[in-house]
Amino acid sequence: MHADIHLQLHHLNAAQLHRAAEVLAPAVTPAPLRVQLGWRLVELGLRLATPADRPIAFAA
Known part of the structure; x- marks a missing residue:
């Protein structure tokens, strides 16, 4: 099969899968x-x- 095809x-196929996922995915x-x-x-x-001298790293 030719690479472009x-x-x-x-x-x-990816576009079809995305459309199907939008329909089936819960809100x-x-x-x-x-x-x-x-x-x-x-x-x-x-x-x-955590000890007071250590900085706290947490996700926002």
Whole structure:
């Protein structure tokens, strides 16, 4: 198979897969309050357990 045709078929197949994923993918919902509170408590616990002279690195 010619490389250009193969690449075009790949792009068509990828576009079909993206369209199917958009239809089947569940809507993104924010995390429940319970989960957010749980992660805040984990962050607080890590802050309390980390010595004061070490900088805290956490994802924003």
